[in-house]
Amino acid sequence: MPDPTNDWPNALYDLLRANKITQFAYVPDAGHKVLIDRSLADPDAHAxxxxxxxxxxxxxxxxxxGGARGVLLMQSSGAGNCINLLSLTVGCRFPLLTLISMRGEFGEGNAWQFPMGQAVEPVLKAMGLVVLTCSAPEDVIPVVSNAITMSFQAGQAVAVLLSQRLIGAKKF
Amino acid sequence: MAKLNKIQMSNLPDAVLDRRQAVPALIENPADFLIVAGLAGAAQEITALTLDSPGVFGLGGAMGAAPMMGLGLALAQKDRRVLVVTGDGELLMNVGALATIALQNPPNLTVICVDNGHYGETGNQDSHTGLGVQLDKIAAGAGFPVVTTINTEEDLAEGRRLLREGGGLSFILLRVKEGPPNRVSRNLVPHQVRDRFRAALLKS
Incomplete structure (x- = not known):
C-alpha cells in the first residue's frame, strides 16, 4: 500500500480504481504524471x-x-476550455470528477498563467460545480475520497484543485 | 464584402440525397443501437425516427459533445453497437475528437456525419464543408480504420453493411442536400433525457 501522505499520487490512483473509476481522460500535465502513467499501464482501465x-x-x-465512471485530469488552463460543455454536465445532472493541477497561484513565476489560474475557482463555481482544494499531501486522499462520494453518490459535478502549495511551483 | 475562399482542391459531386429519406434508409432499425445524436438537425432527425425513444440521447445544447459522448458510451458498453449521429457543424466544432476516438479505436462505434454543408439552424450559412472541407479525409487522417462516403442512393448499401456487419471503428460521411430534417416534438429537459436513457439501458 502506498503511503497516503508521502506517496499520495500512487495512493490516489489506488483510491480512484477502488471506487470503480475506469476511464482516465487527460491532457498531459506534470502534476498528473503518476495517474497518467499508471492508467496507461493498467489493463483494466482506459487511458x-x-x-x-x-x-x-x-x-x-x-x-x-453507459454505467461507467471516469475522471478528467487537467491543468488549470484547461478548465477554461470546458466551460460551455459543462452545460451538459450540470443541465443533465451527470456526475463529474475532475482533478485540476493548478498554475497561476501560489509561487507562480510565469505571468501568463495568472489570468486563467486565478479564474478557475470562480468560473467553475459560476457553472455550478463544487470546488474543493488540496494544499498539503495529507489533504489529497481524504478530499478526493469525499469528492468521489459527492460526485458518484450525490450526482454532483466536483472539481478538486491540486494547489501549487502541494505540487510545487514550476521553476523559471 | 469579403468572400470566403471556396477550396478548389475538392472536386465533390453535388449532394443529391434528401436527409429525410437517407438517414432512415441508412440506419434502418435504430433499436439495434445505442445512439447519441448531436444538435440540432441530427437530434431532431433521430428523435423523429425513433418517436423520442429513451434509447437515444439527443443533445439540445453543448455543441460539439456528441462524438466524445459516443466514445465514453462505447467504452462502457462493449457488447452494444453505439452510433453517433452528428452534423458537419457540430463535428467541426470539436474535430480533434476524431483523433481522440481513433487512438482508442473502439470496435463497436460508428460516427455518422450528416453533412448538408450548412448551418441549418442559424440561417443556413455555408459551413466549412459546404466550401470544400472534407470530413471523410480528416477522419481517415485522424486514424479511423474504416471510412466511407455516401453520395448516392447506391452508396447507402455500403453504409448499411458497415452498420450491420461491424468491422471495427468506422466513419460514415452522408452527404445530403440543404433542407430541413424530419421533426417531432421532443423532450428538452436535459436531466430527463439522461435519466430515461440510463433507466432503459441499465435497469432492464
Missing part, C-alpha cells in the same frame, strides 16, 4: 489522451450513460 479538455467533459457524460 484516454484528449486534444482539448472539453472532450473529457463529453466523454465522461457518455461513460455515465
Amino acid at each position: 484516454i489522451p484528449l486534444t482539448t479538455e472539453e472532450e473529457g467533459v463529453a466523454l465522461l457524460a457518455g461513460a455515465d450513460l
